[in-house]
Amino acid sequence: MTIYPITYNEDTINSVLSLKTITPADLDYDRAQSEDDFVNFKKLHIKYMPDDFLVLLSEETESMLTIGVPVGLDEADVIGWYGTRAHEANISILNESGGMKLKNILSLNPALRLQAFETIRRGYALRKRKNVLAGGFGLCYHCFREEYDAFFAKLKFSGNSWILKLSDYNQKTDGFILFQLLIFSGQRMEGFISEIFEGNPLFNMLAPLCVNSAIYFSDRSYDVKDYLKFTARALRASPDADDTAGAIEELLNNYVEKGIPWEPEDTFARIIKEFIDLAATDTENLRKFLESSPTNRKAVVFLLGMLHTASRLEDQFGFDNFAQLLPAVIADRFDCIRKKNGEIHLAFNSPLTNRLTPAGADQLELVNDYISGIHTIKTILPEINRIKNACYTLDSITGSEKVINSLKKEIPELRETSTRLRDENGRLQADIEKMKSRNSILSKQKQELEQNYKNLIKDFEALQTRLESIKRENALLRSPEAALPAALQPEKPAHSDPASEKNGALSVLKQYEKIVEDEERKMSSCQQGRCDEQKEELREMRETANNGREKEKSPRRHGKRSKGAGLEFKDNLIKTPGGAAGGLSVNREGSINEHNEEKS
16 A cells, blocks of 8 residues: 655646546655555655645555556545645535535545545644644743743753742743643643642633643634634533633624624633634734734633644744644653642653654753753843943943044144134134124115105105195186186176177176186295296286286277287187187177187
8 A cells, every 4th residue: 555645736636636537647756655654654754745635545556557557536545635624625625616526436436535644644643732732832932932931940950850949930920831831741630730729710710721722723623613612512511610611602602603892701701702813814924913913811822822733833933842842741751740848840751762852862851951051041141241231331441442542643633623713713703893894884874775765755755745736726726717607607688789798898807807816816825936837827817818908998890800919809709819728718798718729
């Protein structure tokens, strides 16, 4: 009987399962070995991966393949994947997607076994349990390394016993580590817990919880619902554990099955809840997750390590041989634990020949050597730190001397630099004084300019006021002229004659003279220089009026035009000199009209 791996190729495995046929090209001959060698680990150099697909063939079937004849998959005695988890997962996939393939194969050979090949090997259950416990211890040792090293450094060796002084023992930090060692022994815990932990209820409850979890992880593939049901049933069989079992059942019904947020009041149910939350993390992501979201519960980390096992965690977390050897040594060699003379004694049996390592070394001695190394490190660590501090101080002193010597060499250069800087400082101070003087002059000039600016603003405002005043006066001077025709408009008689026309003209002239005198009085209040032009205009108006009066005194014909520099009558109008824009005309009825251009 020979065990052959199918060539590690997904297509090849699928082809074998689909065609239900094995060809010589499908087999990996380099890793083939007899059933006896495989079961008893006689060829340790041959390694198998969990997802390797293997077949166990009889000599007759093997001889057919040797001559190149394909054989049916149903002609094998056992088929399956090497790892238990990989086997169960792949069988589940085949049942869901192609169940007929398996049924057809089994119908052809009912004696054919579907089995994970690692379960065929001798001592599989014991090895699996050690692997589970080593995973729990290794992960705890990784996450709480300082506390574990501090505990092991307290141990003394005497023959085949470990001795821990009660004066050095701290139940808060050391209790769970010691409790872990007792779990590795695989013996009944009640007597040990009662003697060592004096019936502490914490350890009374942790014992069945951790022991039954180790059994579950060794025998079954983890499923959260199945695990909670298994744990609750196991706790029901333990004394004083009904409340915790009920809390776990509530956790299953509410939190897991119904998805209701649930925070148990029971301490151990809270441990289980935190564990199942962390158990959802894939193995390859576990280290990153624990580093980003660490937990301070050793029991939770212990359960998590047992779930993932040491073989799956050692590469990711870097477990050394100590994490593997310690659980195995305690499981194989532990005898009992006792309190006496203020000490805790953990006794081990003498080694058997088959308990030696391949190199012939006693595993307990290897563990003791490792613990001695921890003790030595803890002992000399303060001295190492003292030496480091002394070296640091010496380096500081030596460094200071080097700095002083370097500074001494730089003194002449620094003095020269100081002299140069002093001279430059003197020049800069002189420049600063000059700049201050210039700033003072500029400040005064600025003030003068500001004052001149203010004066200019005032003058400008005065000029604006003056301009407005002139505009108003000009408006006043022109307003009487605009109003004159209407103001001087006498009643037009029903019948006019030359005498009445003359009297009307004289009346108009008198009114005109009155207006001129009023304007002269207004202008007398103005300054002489500002009103010259206005007075000139008034003078011309007076002359015009006088000339008009003289003309009126001389006889004239109705409708005849009189020429001269004074008033001028044409038809029924009396026109002022110039006849251009701004002139006045008076008709024979006594009305004065303003016009802007000469009328023909």
